[in-house]
Amino acid sequence: DTVLTQSPALAVSPGERVSISCRASEGVNSYMHWYQQKPGQQPKLLIYKASNLASGVPARFSGSGSGTDFTLTIDPVEADDTATYFCQQSWNDPNTFGAGTKLELK
């Protein structure tokens, strides 16, 4: 299975820019997607196919990358962005998720 590696946690101050990385153990073309999950809630799709903003998602969120290295950027970070962010690849079967990056605000 394709393993997606994410940093466990990040801490940033409101108003700053944050980049969350996801590295795949093998190429996934551009089929990398990003989700936000707040405690007690279901995941929410933010970015699909590496760089496309999902409907209703603020333009503060953006995605980039291809192949094996991908980044989710939030600029500027707001207090409401406190959550865990998961990457997911759907190029290789089975589709797999990263372990998540917990974003905390200082």
Place this chain on the structure above:
Amino acid sequence: QVQLEESGPGLMQPSETLSLTCTVSGFSLTSNGVGWVRQPLGKGLVWMGTIWAGGSTNYNSAVQSRLSISRDTSKSQVFLKMNSLQPEDTGTYYCARHYYDGTYYYWGQGVMVTVSS
């Protein structure tokens, strides 16, 4: 308005068979796939399987021998059955609309399942 809602028992005994139902509204099961994703407490997400618009299914090989996904299109319901439950099957089970690009745009609220004797 697209909605998905999972239902099922919250507590199971080891070796039992889990049966979950996902009731959808706002879209047709004959035009869209629905997948099941599990999340152990405090951990990441794991795709378990999907039933596609045409009725075909795909399963994660890790659970394929124990898992069955079916549907009743007339009731807009998707069913998950998994046998030989073990404590490591404990977690929150989500159903989600599974798009052909692999994304999950709409999710249910999830149902917590605990496997314990």
